[in-house]
Amino acid sequence: MSDLYVKEKKLGEGTFAIVYLGKRKETDKQAKSVGYVAIKEIKLDLMKQSDSGDNMGIDISAIREIKYLQELKTHDNIIKLHDVYSDIKTNSINLILEYLPMDLDKLIKKKTIIFNSMDIKLIVLQILRGVNHLHRLSIIHRDLKPANLLIGENGLIKIADFGLARTYDDGGINSHSNLTNNVVTRWYKSPELLLGSKNYDFKIDVWSLGLIIIELLIRVPYLPGKDDIDQLNLIFKVLGTPAEKDWPQVKALPHYNTNLYMYPKPNRQEWRKRFIAISDNFLDLLMSMLEMCPGERWNIVTCLESEYIKEFPRPSDPSELVRLMHE
Amino acid sequence: MSSTKTSDKAAKTADNILFTNQRVTDDDIYRNSTQFSAWSFTKESLNEIRVELANKTRLRYQQKIESYFMEEEAETLNDEEKEAIKLEFSLGISAEEQLQIVTLYTQKVQVFCTKLKLPSEVVATSMLFFKKFYITNSVIDLHPKNLIFTCIFLACKSENHFISAETFAAKVKQDKQKILENEFRLLESLKFSLMNHHLFKPLHGFYLDIQSVLQGKIDKNYLGTVYEKSKKMLINSYLSDAFYYYSPPHITLTALIMEDEQLILKYLELKFLGFDPETSSDSLTESQKISKNMYDKLMKTVSSCKTDIKTSFLPDRDTAWKIDARIHYFIDPSAFVKRFRAQKETASDITEEPDQKKQKVE
Numbered sequence: 001m002s003d004l005y006v007k008e009k010k011l012g013e014g015t016f017a018i019v020y021l022g023k024r025k026e027t028d029k030q031a032k033s034v035g036y037v038a039i040k041e042i043k044l045d046l047m048k049q050s051d052s053g054d055n056m057g058i059d060i061s062a063i064r065e066i067k068y069l070q071e072l073k074t075h076d077n078i079i080k081l082h083d084v085y086s087d088i089k090t091n092s093i094n095l096i097l098e099y100l101p102m103d104l105d106k107l108i109k110k111k112t113i114i115f116n117s118m119d120i121k122l123i124v125l126q127i128l129r130g131v132n133h134l135h136r137l138s139i140i141h142r143d144l145k146p147a148n149l150l151i152g153e154n155g156l157i158k159i160a161d162f163g164l165a166r167t168y169d170d171g172g173i174n175s176h177s178n179l180t181n182n183v184v185t186r187w188y189k190s191p192e193l194l195l196g197s198k199n200y201d202f203k204i205d206v207w208s209l210g211l212i213i214i215e216l217l218i219r220v221p222y223l224p225g226k227d228d229i230d231q232l233n234l235i236f237k238v239l240g241t242p243a244e245k246d247w248p249q250v251k252a253l254p255h256y257n258t259n260l261y262m263y264p265k266p267n268r269q270e271w272r273k274r275f276i277a278i279s280d281n282f283l284d285l286l287m288s289m290l291e292m293c294p295g296e297r298w299n300i301v302t303c304l305e306s307e308y309i310k311e312f313p314r315p316s317d318p319s320e321l322v323r324l325m326h327e
Numbered sequence: 328m329s330s331t332k333t334s335d336k337a338a339k340t341a342d343n344i345l346f347t348n349q350r351v352t353d354d355d356i357y358r359n360s361t362q363f364s365a366w367s368f369t370k371e372s373l374n375e376i377r378v379e380l381a382n383k384t385r386l387r388y389q390q391k392i393e394s395y396f397m398e399e400e401a402e403t404l405n406d407e408e409k410e411a412i413k414l415e416f417s418l419g420i421s422a423e424e425q426l427q428i429v430t431l432y433t434q435k436v437q438v439f440c441t442k443l444k445l446p447s448e449v450v451a452t453s454m455l456f457f458k459k460f461y462i463t464n465s466v467i468d469l470h471p472k473n474l475i476f477t478c479i480f481l482a483c484k485s486e487n488h489f490i491s492a493e494t495f496a497a498k499v500k501q502d503k504q505k506i507l508e509n510e511f512r513l514l515e516s517l518k519f520s521l522m523n524h525h526l527f528k529p530l531h532g533f534y535l536d537i538q539s540v541l542q543g544k545i546d547k548n549y550l551g552t553v554y555e556k557s558k559k560m561l562i563n564s565y566l567s568d569a570f571y572y573y574s575p576p577h578i579t580l581t582a583l584i585m586e587d588e589q590l591i592l593k594y595l596e597l598k599f600l601g602f603d604p605e606t607s608s609d610s611l612t613e614s615q616k617i618s619k620n621m622y623d624k625l626m627k628t629v630s631s632c633k634t635d636i637k638t639s640f641l642p643d644r645d646t647a648w649k650i651d652a653r654i655h656y657f658i659d660p661s662a663f664v665k666r667f668r669a670q671k672e673t674a675s676d677i678t679e680e681p682d683q684k685k686q687k688v689e
Contacts, residue, residue: 044511056492057507058514060484066514067485067521070361084519086511093514136351166487167522169448180489 036099061163068162077130079160100150118316126157142183144208155318194232196254203294210289240265247293281307361520377422384465385419392416427642429461432471453482454565467657526561529579581632
């Protein structure tokens with residue numbers, strides 16, 4: 001198996017993994033168009049020789065990535081795992097992934113690009129679809145951010161990095177959740193996570209998406225907190241401090257502080273002032289994705305079925321995104 | 328519950344559905360899972376794989392014994408002893424014996440998990456990982472007792488039940504290095520597919536649906552008892568081969584029927600038929616006939632699943648230790664020589680002494 005691919009150059013390096021640009025070897029003479037692949041080499045030696053001597057075995061984020069990507073091979077908006085193989089020579093597990101050189105973070109930062117409303121809708125629709133597929137398979141991504149939304153040469157957006165993903169367990173009459181709240185990159189972290197909730201659900205992903213969409217519109221992160229406390233404060237300042245009446249049981253959350261400054265919740269006019277150029281339906285979508293109370297926040301299906309998605313204009317063709325990328 | 332369609336066609340249909348606006352059912356999701364594509368078998372194909380493994384392993388060890396005869400240690404062997412070794416090694420471990428011993432150790436996995444108070448998903452995943460490993464690996468190459476904790480540890484990680492290797496090793500009183508040693512090999516043998524669609528979710532689904540279909544006709548407390556008992560049966564069903572042959576809802580429904588046939592049949596009747604299943608087909612409308620057809624199909628699957636859940640591969644004590652002893656001989660032929668010589672001696676003493684060094688199957 002390891003003979004099928006060649007590693008050409010190093011693209012990046014993490015604690016346990018090195019990502020290479022690679023190619024599938026020409027085994028079949030007829031296969032002329034050989035595309036590039038990304039090879040994520042997960043080193044087992046590195047895990048064994050960690051300084052602290054605390055050998056955990058195969059890294060849990062590698063296990064998650066393998067576990068979930070294996071089940072997600074059929075969707076256009078999720079990065080494709082072509083193959084997994086073990087390499088005895090380098091004592092490593094190798095994930096053969098789609099090679100996707102562009103991501104939404106880079107695209108947003110490229111200020112020369114101007115998105116029209118059709119381009120925006122194309123991007124929004126694709127990320128909603130990808131996340132919808134995860135959620136219907138009971139998977140919470142837990143680290144959605146622009147840098148994890150990759151873009152292919154065909155203009156398709158692909159959700160990547162499943163190192164923090166997990167299955168949502170809603171089964172069993174005796175089941176009780178105990179999830180870690182130490183997930184999601186800060187700026188995209190939902191209020192329930194910041195408040196220390198341990199039985200959050202799919203809605204944390206919806207929150208992240210809401211902020212990603214706003215970032216797409218204003219081209220800078222909307223809520224760039226300096227630390228977790230600042231992040232929560234910033235959220236409340238911009239979107240209002242939740243009270244029991246908007247969010248039952250919010251006071252019971254571990255990090256809820258009764259001395260919080262009660263910022264008012266922005267009304268529709270206020271939202272409208274902030275986002276002048278978008279349609280009413282689009283505004284509804286954003287407001288509903290950023291509902292403070294997870295119970296009130298829309299789920300991914302409601303987002304996909306929203307009026308904004310149905311109304312004109314239609315999303316632009318993915319080839320348009322390719323054109324913008326190369327501008 | 329349309330999972331009796333032929334697998335090939337079903338997978339294709341499901342594939343296309345994922346790209347359209349059509350509703351994706353739980354069944355579509357299951358048909359697209361690695362549990363279905365990589366870990367579901369027909370009885371014939373699974374048996375074939377197991378027999379082939381047993382044959383290949385036997386041939387490999389027969390060659391190994393030839394090279395053992397070349398070793399210095401083997402010089403002391405007389406012809407009779409050589410013949411005895413050859414005979415022993417020619418037996419190998421049959422596919423059936425391997426299944427027996429693996430089932431026995433899968434049960435040990437279950438016992439350890441229960442002792443560690445692990446959640447049902449982790450218990451079930453550990454058991455499945457263990458069984459799957461030995462579909463493609465021989466018990467001679469890695470003795471099952473050396474895989475128990477590796478399996479549980481990987482299952483914990485895979486099911487997000489986080490526990491550090493240090494803590495885990497201390498809890499089970501094992502060497503950490505030994506636990507981690509085979510983790511990679513296990514992951515590879517699992518074909519890098521770790522997701523399991525367990526039986527507990529469908530159980531909960533049925534629990535809720537039975538309540539809504541039989542509203543006012545059933546005592547909730549009683550249903551709770553049925554639920555708990557069925558759950559126990561379901562965990563035990565992971566010892567069987569049912570998981571390879573049937574979809575999770577089928578296995579779950581079968582367990583529920585085994586727990587309270589009358590209740591569950593009533594539920595299914597109301598859910599799918601709305602008329603007495605004994606009604607002669609002449610007096611049924613066209614749509615009723617279709618429902619009846621589906622119902623009969625379901626009952627057929629349930630009845631064959633019942634047989635598979637009930638089929639136990641657990642060996643009795645005697646068989647277990649005989650197989651276990653043979654595994655040890657394969658790993659260390661000199662152990663066989665020792666026993667053979669000892670037996671010859673005692674045989675001349677006429678006293679029929681049982682094997683002095685009975686390998687205790689812990």
